[in-house]
Amino acid sequence: MTISYHRPTKAVIDLNAIQQNVEQEKRRHDDKEIFAVVKADGYGHGAVPIAKAALAAGAKGFCTATLDEALELRHNGLTQPILILGIIAAADAPLAAAYNLSVPVVEISWLKEAANYLTDTSLMLRIHIKADTGMGRIGFLSTTEINQAVEIIEDKEYFYWEGIFTHFSTADQADVQYFQAQSQCFNDILQALPYKPKYIHTANSATAMWHEDVGNMVRLGVAMYGLNPSGTALEPTYPLQPALSLVSEIAQTKKLPKGYGIGYGKTYETKEEEWIATIPIGYADGYTRDMQGFHVLINGESCEVVGRVCMDQIMVRLPREIVAGTKVTLVGKNGTKEITLQDIAAYKGTNNYEVACLISGRVPREYVGKGRCL
Ligand SMILES: Cc1ncc(COP(=O)(O)O)c(C=O)c1O
Missing domain, CATH: 3.20.20.10 (Alanine racemase)
Structure with a gap:
């Protein structure tokens, strides 16, 4: 890979x-x-x-x-x-x-x-x-x-x-x-x-x-890895620190007219004039097709994933124009909001283990906080 x-x-x-x-x-x-x-x-x-x-x-x-x-x-x-x-x-x-x-x-x-x-x-x-x-x-x-x-x-x-x-x-x-x-x-x-x-x-x-x-x-x-083994069924007996976040950036932002089809199969149509951003992540990265309708975080706000998840890209609906290059958080904290691997697991109907394992080898891993060990 x-x-x-x-x-x-x-x-x-x-x-x-x-x-x-x-x-x-x-x-x-x-x-x-x-x-x-x-x-x-x-x-x-x-x-x-x-x-x-x-x-x-x-x-x-x-x-x-x-x-x-x-x-x-x-x-x-x-x-x-x-x-x-x-x-x-x-x-x-x-x-x-x-x-x-x-x-x-x-x-x-x-x-x-x-x-x-x-x-x-x-x-x-x-x-x-x-x-x-x-x-x-x-x-x-x-x-x-x-x-x-x-x-x-x-x-x-x-x-x-x-x-x-x-x-x-x-x-x-x-x-x-x-x-x-x-x-x-x-x-x-x-x-x-x-x-x-x-x-x-x-x-x-x-x-x-x-x-x-x-x-x-x-x-x-x-x-x-900072994940609750029970999902949400039991409270952890000590505070777990999730280690992984998944981030990207907006590749392109467009204002689309009302009634414009988004993605394969045209499963989403703009309800009015809408700002739609494309993010370079897709099911080949482990961001699977069932994530349609979930959300990402941009500038601390939740933005819905609209249209089908493609192999390499997703489209999200923005609350207003947000320029290309702006950070997108798929897992992790952004402003006062957070998306956890468990949130994604719950949305997909699986466990947090599987969501973590799904992130494919195409996605680079960047290590931070390595002062004490490497
Ligand atoms: C035999 C065995 N031991 C330990 C573990 C680690 O389990 P956990 O990730 O729930 O701590 C696993 C993981 O599946 C396992 O199969």
């Missing part, structure tokens, strides 16, 4: 906000290690700068979804522990071991297959056993199998049992019943283990924010 630097559209990421969010979490749980979750290019914020900022704020390691994401961190000089959260191919076990990456194991057969590839005796693979306690995603279902996995790991010098973990599916909800059932299931698994590995972890942002858990490590994702 070519990054479009020669265009005023950009995502501005405040690294001080990232650091404040990490520090808040650290203050709340000073007995746990924070692993900054930087998968999906740091939830669209940029994995490497976020990882470095989190590190400077006290994070001890990182989580990625894929092997390639972990390698990106290593290639950028990050030497701290990295746990890959998704299953990797057994054939890639030597690569993970060579880069000192930790991987989840969710099936006995994977261990046996990986053993065939770990022929270089100088390599050692760090393993976190993943238990499925009710998420219905990856993970062992039975305690017996988990203990069998431990035995196999213990038996081979090229495996190192580093951790055991699970993931809660309802930690961001007010009703705690299912959360408690998952917790109980995980506690039972822990009780049945022959001994405890270095890391025991269950906490994502929501668990860390609203629950007690048995773990000694937090996999801190969305809250690090």
